[in-house]
Amino acid sequence: MRKIRWLLWIFLLLAGWVVPAAVQAASAMTLVVNGKEVKPDVPPQIINKRTMVPIYFAGEAYGAKVEWDRQTGTVTIDNRAGKVIRMQPGKKTAYVNGKAMTLEVAPMIVKDRAFLPLRQIGEWLGATVGWDAASNTVIINNKKTIAVNGNPLTQAPVYQLPYGHFVKVNDVAKPLGYEVKTEAKKVILEQGAEKYTIGQASAAQSNGYRLIDGTFAVTPEFLSQVIGAKADWNEEKTACTLDKLQYITGISRTDDGISIESEGKMTYSHFTLSNPYRIVIDFNHARLKEGFDAFVTSAKVESVRYSQYSLSPDRVRVVVQLFEPHNYEIIASEGVTKVVLKEAKPTPPPTPAPQPDKPDAAKPFVIVLDPGHGGKDSGAIGTAGNPEKSLVLSIAKATEASLKQHKNFKVVMTRSGDTYPTLQERVQLANNLKADVFLSFHANSATSSANGTETYYRTPQSKEFASIVHKHLIEATEFYNRGLRTANFYVIKNTNMPSALVEVGFLTNAAENKKMLEPEFQKRVGEALAAAIIEYYNKHH
Numbered sequence: 001m002r003k004i005r006w007l008l009w010i011f012l013l014l015a016g017w018v019v020p021a022a023v024q025a026a027s028a029m030t031l032v033v034n035g036k037e038v039k040p041d042v043p044p045q046i047i048n049k050r051t052m053v054p055i056y057f058a059g060e061a062y063g064a065k066v067e068w069d070r071q072t073g074t075v076t077i078d079n080r081a082g083k084v085i086r087m088q089p090g091k092k093t094a095y096v097n098g099k100a101m102t103l104e105v106a107p108m109i110v111k112d113r114a115f116l117p118l119r120q121i122g123e124w125l126g127a128t129v130g131w132d133a134a135s136n137t138v139i140i141n142n143k144k145t146i147a148v149n150g151n152p153l154t155q156a157p158v159y160q161l162p163y164g165h166f167v168k169v170n171d172v173a174k175p176l177g178y179e180v181k182t183e184a185k186k187v188i189l190e191q192g193a194e195k196y197t198i199g200q201a202s203a204a205q206s207n208g209y210r211l212i213d214g215t216f217a218v219t220p221e222f223l224s225q226v227i228g229a230k231a232d233w234n235e236e237k238t239a240c241t242l243d244k245l246q247y248i249t250g251i252s253r254t255d256d257g258i259s260i261e262s263e264g265k266m267t268y269s270h271f272t273l274s275n276p277y278r279i280v281i282d283f284n285h286a287r288l289k290e291g292f293d294a295f296v297t298s299a300k301v302e303s304v305r306y307s308q309y310s311l312s313p314d315r316v317r318v319v320v321q322l323f324e325p326h327n328y329e330i331i332a333s334e335g336v337t338k339v340v341l342k343e344a345k346p347t348p349p350p351t352p353a354p355q356p357d358k359p360d361a362a363k364p365f366v367i368v369l370d371p372g373h374g375g376k377d378s379g380a381i382g383t384a385g386n387p388e389k390s391l392v393l394s395i396a397k398a399t400e401a402s403l404k405q406h407k408n409f410k411v412v413m414t415r416s417g418d419t420y421p422t423l424q425e426r427v428q429l430a431n432n433l434k435a436d437v438f439l440s441f442h443a444n445s446a447t448s449s450a451n452g453t454e455t456y457y458r459t460p461q462s463k464e465f466a467s468i469v470h471k472h473l474i475e476a477t478e479f480y481n482r483g484l485r486t487a488n489f490y491v492i493k494n495t496n497m498p499s500a501l502v503e504v505g506f507l508t509n510a511a512e513n514k515k516m517l518e519p520e521f522q523k524r525v526g527e528a529l530a531a532a533i534i535e536y537y538n539k540h541h
């Protein structure tokens with residue numbers, strides 16, 4: 001009985017006597033297959049809110065083989081890629097390579113043409129499908145790929161229209177670090193101070209951006225113009241690369257390694273060097289952000305160096321030097337690339353070393369220099385408005401430079417830029433390194449008349465070291481001698497090795513502050529403190 005009713009229905013349709021009420025007026029709907037407009041005699045239709053396309057025209061234009069055996073009522077699609085699908089109008093069961101599957105919507109006949117939902121055809125053809133609102137166009141095209149800064153976006157569709165290829169703004173802008181906000185007929189890309197608006201009231205008419213499947217889409221070329229990137233297609237126009245400079249904003253320590261912060265997701269290559277063991281990571285399309293800084297020393301990480309390795313192409317090199325070789329893993333995600341240190345690598349068999357002059361010469365003398373404050377913590381403020389953190393960093397760097405010329409010394413800074421390691425971190429670093437000495441750099445503040453130089457120590461084992469430090473320091477500053485003192489400062493109380501904390505002079509004393517701001521003074525004091533450490537070292541070696 002059902003069958004008879006169906007046949008009657010078909011007959012009426014074929015005769016053109018009736019059109020289902022659900023078929024909406026959609027005569028303007030066009031079909032674009034692989035970028036070319038196809039003109040089927042019966043255009044795509046919206047039926048029951050679904051976009052339906054004529055199987056024969058869409059399939060053949062795409063390059064599939066479509067047959068309709070009117071005798072048996074069977075439609076066959078051979079997608080020429082290993083899939084043969086058989087179906088019958090009005091039936092929800094279809095056969096893919098002989099295997100039955102249930103369709104959401106049965107194929108239907110409209111004006112003597114078999115129709116299928118666009119999504120279903122797309123799936124069977126292995127095609128990308130979409131609907132462009134402004135031109136009322138159904139899009140079917142071969143799958144194409146887009147890669148952003150070297151990362152292929154495997155889930156991002158690329159739609160081909162006669163006037164260009166389109167990608168969803170969301171898909172490509174997010175990997176570049178943009179926050180994407182969609183408003184009525186426009187989309188806003190934001191990243192820090194950068195802000196772009198694409199589309200206005202008449203946006204959908206533009207050839208650079210359109211609404212596809214209700215989502216803002218752009219051509220990679222258009223987006224590149226907007227955000228200052230570069231889009232390139234391969235010759236066959238099957239793959240596009242979109243590249244934009246990414247800024248590396250900082251490097252910091254994690255529990256199990258280091259993390260490199262950036263604006264978007266970075267692409268990189270990496271390798272290792274030995275003696276000393278280093279992990280070298282090259283970031284592509286990358287620059288160092290102005291004011292970039294890093295504080296990264298830990299029990300495993302001896303130092304981290306970074307540089308703008310080249311500008312053409314733009315590449316940043318980060319070199320992570322470890323105390324001993326470790327296996328490692330690099331994990332890149334949006335905004336951060338992590339270097340995760342795994343277990344230590346087995347040490348290679350020792351090679352016979354030349355006999356050292358002194359039994360101890362092979363083991364370096366480890367010196368931790370601790371410029372006080374930093375980052376959010378300015379320390380005291382000088383009479384010229386100058387922060388303590390900058391002054392002490394500058395002096396400590398002079399000490400470091402001087403000590404580095406000594407081949408038996410390993411010099412480690414708790415910070416080498418404007419960052420704030422906590423007091424606990426500073427102490428932990430020195431203790432983990434089993435440092436031989438620890439020296440903390442500060443400058444004083446009190447009333448405007450207070451003046452002079454003082455050095456602090458806390459533990460009995462530190463007294464000798466601190467007194468040598470103070471002797472050299474007072475000679476260099478030529479300020480009033482406030483003497484060698486003891487105090488419970490955290491860093492000298494909790495470090496396990498001989499340690500001292502210097503207060504070079506008073507920032508709140510105009511005359512002393514003026515003197516301390518002189519670069520020659522800073523260099524002289526820094527070198528004097530290095531001389532103190534060398535004297536202490538020579539006494540014990």
Ligand SMILES: [Zn+2]
Nearest residue numbers: 372379442443
């Ligand atoms: Zn201080």
